Amino acid sequence: MNAPATPRERRQPTAQEFREMQTSPQFVELKKTYRNFTFPMSIAFFVWYLVYVFTATYAPDFMAQPVFGSVNVGVVFGLAQFITTFVITWIYIKYANKNIEPRAAAIREQMEG
Template structure:
């Protein structure tokens, strides 16, 4: 089954979302860490009752939840139907 075109298409569908999204989030995370390391004065600036660093830290959590939600929607629409088709074929 791994050599089948259906499985290759499923793998491509999965990877076309997860790899770019993982790279984008990793860059965002590294940017946050590097900014906190090399620009602590700017991160400590007050902004809307908190400092910039705390707002960016909260944004890390929010983007994690957002990415999870987007992935669930994407998987339900694109990945799960293909996986179900392969599962049905394998189980007979």
Template sequence: MSSSPIVPGRRQPTPQEFREMQASAEFGELRSKFRSFAFPMSVAFFVWYILYVLVATFASDWMGTPVFGAINIGVLFGIAQFITTFAITYIYILYANKNLEPLQTSIRQKMEG
């Protein structure tokens, strides 16, 4: 079992302080903002991935349709999966920097002093 490193100059909060912060409105707001982004985005990406798998399974002839050269619709769908993953990551970074980081910083300052 490892513990987090103690950083000089930072106060180590007590277990009671952690429980109190977890029950606070400020932490509830942070949790709510995170969930309001993460859950819908996760569901949307999962649906998009399942669509890809289902189309590849049940419409494989269509997925094999050449678009140009050796590139077919299936390859383009596969590339789109990667592009979607990078786009979601980028969107999350923007969202977190604007909506989550200020709350996290405030909570950290209150907890560590």
């Protein structure tokens, strides 16, 4: 009977190797790529959330305006919050798979491979 195949052993990098990698150009570029997406998107979503909260707090008459049937602007804004959360997540996954994961995998391979 054949023995099951074992996964390739990965080398455990030393603390010094991790410190050196943190200052390497490829790691700095990875951090920059990550931040170029996450910071602007986080700020945009936070501002959108604050618009929702402040509008609900300071313009309740506007939020109570009917859109159709018993659905009002507040309900539409609330649903839009959920929708934008899922859309941002989907956009981030696409962005990360294209721009972040290949760079992270290359660094991981260099460190552990």
